[in-house]
Amino acid sequence: MNAPLSAKDPLSPDTLKDRVKTISRQLRQVQMRRHQAVHHDMPSFARADIYFEPGPGGDYPIVALRSLPCSYFQRGNCAPCAYSARPRPPQDKNQDPYPGLLTQVDDLLARFDDLFSRRADGRLPGYRLRQRKHDRVYMLQLAGESSFFSDREIPPEYRREILERFLHFGKRQGVDWHLMLETRPEDLIKAAQSGELDRLQPLLEPLNVVVNMGFEHENDFLRQVIFAKDLDKNDFLQALSDAQAYGLDPGVFLFAGGFILTPQEALQQVAQGLAFLEAKGVFVNLMLPNLQAFTLPDLLYSVGHYNLPEPQWLMGVLNLLLDYAPHRPDAITPGHWFMGGLVAEPMPVGSIIDHPRRKCSMPHAIKLLKIVRDLMLGGGWKSCDQQYAQLLNGFNDTENDDFMPFHGRLEDGAFCQRNSWQKEMPLQAWPQRAHQALTIAEKQLKIYLKTRH
């Protein structure tokens, strides 16, 4: 990162990050006020928010346990994130937000057939579970509003009770679990330092727990300014080492994109991130950009200053992922990567496959989606190459190659459609691009808020 001399420099990372956060905070505040107006009679949380991802042998649930909203979200961090943009009951300061967590877990387990056994075959072939005592095993991803190990969202005594309830249920029903816990790296460090991970070890082991943490970008400018993550790389590395010391086989979220990047740069950054993470021996959750309402990328998209890459760009991402081969001695999953962001909750207003400015035809976009899913669920490793080559050939035969517009760059008022693979364009440095994009976003904010539903 090119550090400027003064924090008042409009191109300094701190100034740019503050602007990213201010815009995101304003967007989110309006969104939350709208939610409150519509859901003013919402009762306290009796159910977690649940949605599903395809996994081996069926779908598995992703569960957001509801309590207090993610504090990073409230502060305007993590610009593309809408994970915490959910309706919530009016805040009652006298009400303890935590007992409802156990009600939500009990509700989840009471609906076991509906949420687990009717949706997946319970086999998880190729998975190397640490403890397997029964024939059937089910996986789920579990977070608080953002971070399972956040004391603010789920206090330690509730974390323990939640894990115990899963374990007891499994024993009673004759099923094993594979729990993926999402957490902020800083929260995991605290859990390690406080001795909590030691105390939880008798539960983590039989529940086959792994942890997932957001890193987003290896590049500091992209992570700290454009994504506004507020995550020091050393903290992230400490959390990885803690997770590995406890055998929690960490998975890491890596974000493929950014509102200042060209598709080619985005791919380069994915390659850089993967090289960094491969050396650390971790699973990767590659998150594709999408358009979530009331986020900075969506605002910029709405005024033609940002675009999602064309679906064919996924081929470049897949090529990188197929070469990704970390050494993971405690690996539970047979593959090393997952790709998310095509489906999400809250539902995005556009994804790479279906956003309104896409040029690729829908049948081809859907074919691509199938390639991604087949590779991902097939383990996503080199042995898939033959199948991949066949699919890719079939795809290329029928598609012309004029498909790679830049991320939104306004040139003389027109949205740039040049092919980034074939033409070298003089591009501004990232801080200048960020400054330009944020200036446009600040000017357009009020209009966007009036028109976005």
Ligand code: SF4
């Ligand atoms: S990425 Fe995670 S920490 Fe950041 S705002 Fe979203 S939920 Fe919160």
